[in-house]
Amino acid sequence: MGQDKTVWDNPADLIRQMQPEHPVLAFAPTVLQDKARQFIDGFPGLVTYAVKSNPGEAVIQNLVTAGITGFDVASPYEIDLIGKMAPRAARHYHNPVRATAEITHAVAAGITSWSVDSQSELDKLFAQVPTAVADQGVEISPRFSLPVMGAVYDFGSKFGATPELAAELLRRVAARGYIPSLTFHPGTQCVDPIAWESYISVAREICDMAGVRARRLNVGGGFPSYRVSGVEPDLASIFAEIRDTVNEAFGDDAPDLVCEPGRGLCADAFSLIARVKGVRDGSHVFLNDGVYGGLAELPIVGNLDRIDVLTPQGTPRDGELTGRIVFGPTCDSVDRLPGELSLPSDIAEGDFVVFHGAGAYSTVTNTRFNGFGLLTNATVMGFD
Numbered sequence: 253m254g255q256d257k258t259v260w261d262n263p264a265d266l267i268r269q270m271q272p273e274h275p276v277l278a279f280a281p282t283v284l285q286d287k288a289r290q291f292i293d294g295f296p297g298l299v300t301y302a303v304k305s306n307p308g309e310a311v312i313q314n315l316v317t318a319g320i321t322g323f324d325v326a327s328p329y330e331i332d333l334i335g336k337m338a339p340r341a342a343r344h345y346h347n348p349v350r351a352t353a354e355i356t357h358a359v360a361a362g363i364t365s366w367s368v369d370s371q372s373e374l375d376k377l378f379a380q381v382p383t384a385v386a387d388q389g390v391e392i393s394p395r396f397s398l399p400v401m402g403a404v405y406d407f408g409s410k411f412g413a414t415p416e417l418a419a420e421l422l423r424r425v426a427a428r429g430y431i432p433s434l435t436f437h438p439g440t441q442c443v444d445p446i447a448w449e450s451y452i453s454v455a456r457e458i459c460d461m462a463g464v465r466a467r468r469l470n471v472g473g474g475f476p477s478y479r480v481s482g483v484e485p486d487l488a489s490i491f492a493e494i495r496d497t498v499n500e501a502f503g504d505d506a507p508d509l510v511c512e513p514g515r516g517l518c519a520d521a522f523s524l525i526a527r528v529k530g531v532r533d534g535s536h537v538f539l540n541d542g543v544y545g546g547l548a549e550l551p552i553v554g555n556l557d558r559i560d561v562l563t564p565q566g567t568p569r570d571g572e573l574t575g576r577i578v579f580g581p582t583c584d585s586v587d588r589l590p591g592e593l594s595l596p597s598d599i600a601e602g603d604f605v606v607f608h609g610a611g612a613y614s615t616v617t618n619t620r621f622n623g624f625g626l627l628t629n630a631t632v633m634g635f636d
């Protein structure tokens with residue numbers, strides 16, 4: 253069975269030796285560390301990791317090893333997780349709506365960076381958050397939103413003030429003695445840098461409206477992962493576009509930049525290995541994982557189409573690609589991948605379907621619905 257082995261060469265090696273009956277998320281730490289360095293070296297500012305996209309301890313640990321020194325946290329659980337695993341790292345509490353008890357928890361934990369998108373929530377922060385902690389100023393960043401462009405999923409529909417409201421919040425933050433900064437999130441999986449350009453120009457307008465210079469500008473997450481074959485994201489040109497737009501908009505007055513990638517950092521370091529339970533009358537493919545498991549976000553974000561189909565011996569199926577309807581294992585009709593997947597015509601029961609780039613919003617949203625979802629973790633050297 254090869255069970256004394258803890259690191260496999262690649263998914264095919266793992267499949268050959270383990271024949272996993274339950275879905276497996278194969279993690280390549282070297283891929284994660286390379287990606288982290290790409291962000292640290294290329295982004296013109298501080299890189300913080302959005303913990304919600306994959307809060308696995310191995311992920312946090314490898315990011316810290318690679319040099320990540322900041323985290324975007326959204327709940328007391330995430331605040332404490334990072335406090336424990338990376339005690340020297342910055343924690344930005346960027347969930348704009350918080351219960352009073354959550355604010356109390358965060359103040360006690362020493363949080364010094366907050367976001368906000370409403371007057372009522374800013375009043376709650378004013379009432380509970382000191383303007384300085386151990387001689388260090390406390391930062392509050394109004395979060396604004398614009399009609400979406402370039403993202404596959406609209407983040408502005410839940411959070412984000414209008415530019416006018418953001419200006420007013422920024423003015424109140426500065427007048428009250430906190431460090432005034434601004435933040436936005438352009439939406440997830442933005443393959444086109446245009447998504448950042450308009451946000452950055454409007455950030456400048458907000459500063460002008462408020463008559464306040466923002467100390468920092470957090471350009472959010474939204475950095476794309478490699479989801480569609482042949483369309484490898486070009487992070488370097490996104491970073492360059494962000495830097496140029498900030499210089500154009502702000503000139504010498506440019507705020508320090510921060511970003512908070514989730515997907516862009518962690519997704520490509522994982523591949524999900526699901527097994528074919530049956531091919532119903534030669535047509536529909538049933539997998540042992542689906543939208544209640546590690547593939548939860550596919551109906552919202554679209555299929556992961558970097559797929560390999562391997563036999564139990566780990567050899568690739570090479571039949572002609574044909575569109576197939578693919579279902580997950582539960583008895584719920586919703587448990588279906590969107591549209592059709594291109595799969596080799598010789599796919600058969602017992603084969604393994606490897607979805608590459610599956611590290612974000614997969615482990616965290618996996619459920620045990622209907623008794624499925626026993627997702628296990630494994631480590632691989634790489635994916636080829």
Ligand SMILES: *Cc1c(COP(=O)(O)O)cnc(C)c1O
Binds near residue numbers: 304346441
């Ligand atoms: C979810 C989230 C992120 C990460 O978004 P990605 O699209 O995964 O990069 C960053 N910042 C905030 C405030 C978020 O809520």
